[in-house]
Amino acid sequence: MTDATPSALSPLAIDVRGARYVYPTGNVTALGGVDLQVKPGEIIGIIGQNGSGKTTLTKLLNGLLKPTAGTVIVDGVDTAKKSVQEMAPHVGYVFQNPNHQLFARTVQMELEFGPRNIGLSEEEIAVRVAEAVEFFGLQDYIEEHPYRVSFPIRKLVGIASIVAMRPPILILDEPSTGQDHNTTHVINGLMRRLRDQGTTVVCVSHDMPLLADVVERVIVMKSTEIIADASPREVFADKTLMARTNLQAPQVTEIALQTVVPLGGPVALTPAELAADIAMRTGRPAAARTDAVG
Numbered sequence: 001m002t003d004a005t006p007s008a009l010s011p012l013a014i015d016v017r018g019a020r021y022v023y024p025t026g027n028v029t030a031l032g033g034v035d036l037q038v039k040p041g042e043i044i045g046i047i048g049q050n051g052s053g054k055t056t057l058t059k060l061l062n063g064l065l066k067p068t069a070g071t072v073i074v075d076g077v078d079t080a081k082k083s084v085q086e087m088a089p090h091v092g093y094v095f096q097n098p099n100h101q102l103f104a105r106t107v108q109m110e111l112e113f114g115p116r117n118i119g120l121s122e123e124e125i126a127v128r129v130a131e132a133v134e135f136f137g138l139q140d141y142i143e144e145h146p147y148r149v150s151f152p153i154r155k156l157v158g159i160a161s162i163v164a165m166r167p168p169i170l171i172l173d174e175p176s177t178g179q180d181h182n183t184t185h186v187i188n189g190l191m192r193r194l195r196d197q198g199t200t201v202v203c204v205s206h207d208m209p210l211l212a213d214v215v216e217r218v219i220v221m222k223s224t225e226i227i228a229d230a231s232p233r234e235v236f237a238d239k240t241l242m243a244r245t246n247l248q249a250p251q252v253t254e255i256a257l258q259t260v261v262p263l264g265g266p267v268a269l270t271p272a273e274l275a276a277d278i279a280m281r282t283g284r285p286a287a288a289r290t291d292a293v294g
């Protein structure tokens with residue numbers, strides 16, 4: 001049988017219907033019947049307490065886990081019928097812990113592996129690797145063993161090795177966890193670039209400022225279910241929802257909710273938005289941020 005084209009099974013990038021997952025070990029229900037539709041080019045964030053089912057949901061998306069019930073169609077392909085290897089050209093998956101992902105002897109070999117694995121020519125592999133090295137700032141590490149570089153750099157290598165395949169759908173599990181200021185900056189820039197390129201991105205994260213800055217839709221999970229699906233502004237301004245899930249909105253949003261919102265002002269998601277609102281009220285221009293990502 002030939003591969004289904006995206007339009008054959010679903011025109012959506014991700015089309016999850018009634019997906020349940022029960023881990024055989026201990027018979028743990030990690031997903032209790034989830035529906036999720038994501039259009040091509042959408043950038044979504046998934047948030048939720050520990051153990052709410054976020055990672056399990058994303059592992060269903062790249063075929064690492066197969067649904068116990070329901071269907072998971074990604075890039076038009078039914079993941080239940082494909083191996084992880086067969087899903088690789090359709091969906092890239094960046095593990096939360098790069099130690100679960102990296103295995104090559106050098107950073108260069110790690111970056112080459114994915115593009116070679118999906119059958120690209122040696123010339124194209126060289127282009128992809130050079131681009132990844134440049135974007136992620138890995139010039140000083142290409143000959144290093146991936147386990148001999150610092151954790152933040154190793155994490156960037158893990159992300160770069162998947163991005164180098166240019167999958168139409170990219171899943172990032174906690175990309176900014178364990179990162180320093182510089183590498184967080186790179187990840188923020190990456191999300192913006194992926195958005196400009198039209199890549200569909202699913203980002204599981206506890207990093208609310210990152211999500212507030214770059215995603216257009218936030219999925220909230222609690223106890224194996226999706227309990228909210230809305231814009232970051234709606235989700236982060238919803239104090240009841242945040243309290244119910246034990247999550248905290250970005251500090252900027254919390255400040256806006258306590259100060260300018262009661263006066264009829266907007267809910268700020270980023271420092272730049274709050275600064276602009278304060279500047280408008282005081283009549284003083286906001287100072288330019290020095291750490292803004294272009």
Ligand SMILES: Nc1ncnc2c1ncn2[C@@H]1O[C@H](COP(=O)(O)OP(=O)(O)OP(=O)(O)O)[C@@H](O)[C@H]1O
Pocket residue numbers: 023025026028029030048049050051052053054055056057
């Ligand atoms: N390999 C496994 N075997 C058995 N149960 C598991 C396994 N992995 C996860 N679980 C359980 O499945 C449920 C959902 O876990 P999952 O890792 O998907 O949640 P999560 O929201 O990603 O959590 P975290 O934020 O801590 O990564 C939890 O009850 C967890 O203990």
